[in-house]
Each structure stands twice: as structure tokens, then as C-alpha cells.
Amino acid sequence: MASDEYSFKAFSEHAFYREVNEALLDRADLRRGWTVVDVACGSGAATALILEKIRGARDTVVIGIDMSATALRDARQKVAGVYDAVVEFVQARAEELSKAVRRAADAVVFCNGIHYIEDKVGLVKEVYGTLRPGGIFAFNTGFFEGAMPPETQKYYRRWMLKALRKLKTEYNLSPEHTKVEARKQLSPEQYLELLEYQGFVIKSQEIVRTAVPEQGYVDISRFSDFVAGALPGVPIKTASDVLVESVKETFAEVGGMTAWPRNWLSVVATRP
Numbered sequence: 557m558a559s560d561e562y563s564f565k566a567f568s569e570h571a572f573y574r575e576v577n578e579a580l581l582d583r584a585d586l587r588r589g590w591t592v593v594d595v596a597c598g599s600g601a602a603t604a605l606i607l608e609k610i611r612g613a614r615d616t617v618v619i620g621i622d623m624s625a626t627a628l629r630d631a632r633q634k635v636a637g638v639y640d641a642v643v644e645f646v647q648a649r650a651e652e653l654s655k656a657v658r659r660a661a662d663a664v665v666f667c668n669g670i671h672y673i674e675d676k677v678g679l680v681k682e683v684y685g686t687l688r689p690g691g692i693f694a695f696n697t698g699f700f701e702g703a704m705p706p707e708t709q710k711y712y713r714r715w716m717l718k719a720l721r722k723l724k725t726e727y728n729l730s731p732e733h734t735k736v737e738a739r740k741q742l743s744p745e746q747y748l749e750l751l752e753y754q755g756f757v758i759k760s761q762e763i764v765r766t767a768v769p770e771q772g773y774v775d776i777s778r779f780s781d782f783v784a785g786a787l788p789g790v791p792i793k794t795a796s797d798v799l800v801e802s803v804k805e806t807f808a809e810v811g812g813m814t815a816w817p818r819n820w821l822s823v824v825a826t827r828p
């Protein structure tokens with residue numbers, strides 16, 4: 557299986573994922589004619605939503621940034637039919653945003669990726685430096701302290717224990733004891749502090765509750781970054797297969813549930 561099959565694309569096409577990103581973009585109040593940067597644009601799910609909102613004006617520019625060439629290829633395909641806005645993609649790290657984007661942006665959008673960034677203080681500074689005064693920073697994440705409603709924690713534990721057991725008994729493997737960045741979760745308050753420390757003014761902060769269906773967990777178990785976070789150091793195919801089988805078994809055992817709730821932190825801030 558080629559490594560590019562372990563992409564975020566299938567997960568990003570779920571209706572609940574679209575809704576959570578739409579809610580963020582509505583709050584951000586993006587305008588036609590703006591230059592909007594979509595950081596860690598992945599396969600372009602949010603890029604397409606941004607374009608739906610602001611395409612059709614001569615000056616509209618949307619710039620997608622991602623460090624993955626494979627993700628950018630998918631993103632380009634996703635928006636291939638857009639001719640009434642300028643769309644550009646740049647392969648770069650979010651940590652180097654102000655170098656990658658050489659004009660003052662009206663808005664920076666960061667959907668479901670900020671949790672990957674180790675130096676979040678540096679990231680927020682880069683975003684600030686990329687925005688014009690009055691510009692908007694909007695981000696959401698499903699990986700923060702509080703993302704997992706307490707009543708669902710037992711399902712996640714069961715899923716992960718099952719995966720570890722399978723890995724040991726069927727493959728004689730164990731994950732490494734490293735903690736990847738996405739698993740060191742910040743609280744909503746810590747995110748707000750980071751923004752305010754840099755000088756941002758918070759416009760809105762919400763916890764959006766979604767229902768992630770079984771297929772959503774299957775699809776996220778086919779996404780390389782998630783797999784590497786859940787079972788670090790295990791070969792991707794084995795880790796992914798084990799996570800998929802384990803989540804299906806967990807849903808079957810729990811019975812009667814077709815989706816587990818998950819919270820997303822959704823924040824919009826302004827550069828004064």
C-alpha cells in the first residue's frame with residue numbers, strides 16, 4: 557500500500573467534519589476579496605469551504621500551506637474547478653508561515669492541526685506577523701484537554717487496550733514510549749493565554765460537540781499522523797490495521813451506539 561493512502565482525505569469528507577469547520581468559518585466572518593491563508597490545509601477540505609464563502613471576487617486569494625506534498629496534490633485536485641478566485645499552494649511548515657506567505661493576509665485559518673505544532677508560542681507569533689492589523693486568526697482542534705467527553709473515555713481506553721493486545725499477540729510488537737506532540741494536549745485556557753500573550757484579542761471561543769460515526773474512527777485509523785500518535789514506532793500498515801480492527805470490535809461490543817461524541821475547540825481572534 558503506498559504511503560499516500562494513509563491520508564486525512566476520507567476523514568475530512570465526513571459531514572460532521574464539514575459542519576465543525578463551517579461553524580468556525582462562519583464565526584471568522586471571512587469576506588470576498590480577502591487574502592486568506594489555510595495553514596496545514598491537508599487535502600483541502602477547509603480550503604474548499606473557504607473558497608465557497610469568498611470566491612467570486614476579483615481580489616480573492618486563498619493560499620493553502622502544508623508540509624506534505626501528497627496532501628497538497630489532493631488539495632489541488634479538490635479545488636481544480638475554481639476559476640473565480642486565485643488559489644495557490646505552498647509546501648512549507650507552519651512554523652515558517654511569514655516566510656511562505658509574502659503578503660499581509662486578512663485571515664489565517666488553521667483547521668485541526670495546531671495540536672501538531674511543538675512550538676505553539678512561535679507559531680502564534682508567525683500567524684500574528686502574517687496578518688495585517690485587524691486581521692483574523694481562526695483555528696479549531698479536536699485534540700485538546702476536554703476533547704473526549706468523560707462518558708466516552710472508557711470506549712477510547714477499550715479501543716487502545718484492544719489494539720495493544722492485538723499488536724502483542726498477533727505481531728509480537730509494542731509501541732515505543734514516546735509521546736508525539738498531538739498527544740500533549742493544551743486546555744482551552746492555555747490556548748487563549750497563548751493568543752493573548754502575543755497580543756491577539758479573542759473574538760469568540762466555543763466548544764462544538766460533534767458525533768463521530770464508527771466510519772470516522774475507521775478513517776482516522778487510516779491517517780498516518782493519527783496512527784503514529786496512537787502507536788508510535790509501529791510499522792504504519794500493521795498499526796493502522798490493528799487500530800481499524802480494534803475500533804470495529806469496540807463499537808460491536810459496546811452495542812447500540814453508531815457514533816461517539818467528540819468536542820472541538822473553536823477560536824477566533826483578531827490582531828489589533
Ligand SMILES: C[S@@+](CC[C@H](N)C(=O)[O-])C[C@H]1O[C@@H](n2cnc3c(N)ncnc32)[C@H](O)[C@@H]1O
Nearest residue numbers: 568596597598601622623624627649650667669
Ligand atoms: C489533520 S490534517 C488537517 C488538514 C486540513 N486542515 C483539514 O482540516 O482537512 C493535518 C495536516 O497538518 C499537516 N501538518 C502537520 N504538521 C505541520 C507543520 N508543522 N507544518 C505544516 N503542515 C503540517 C499535515 O501534513 C496534515 O496535512
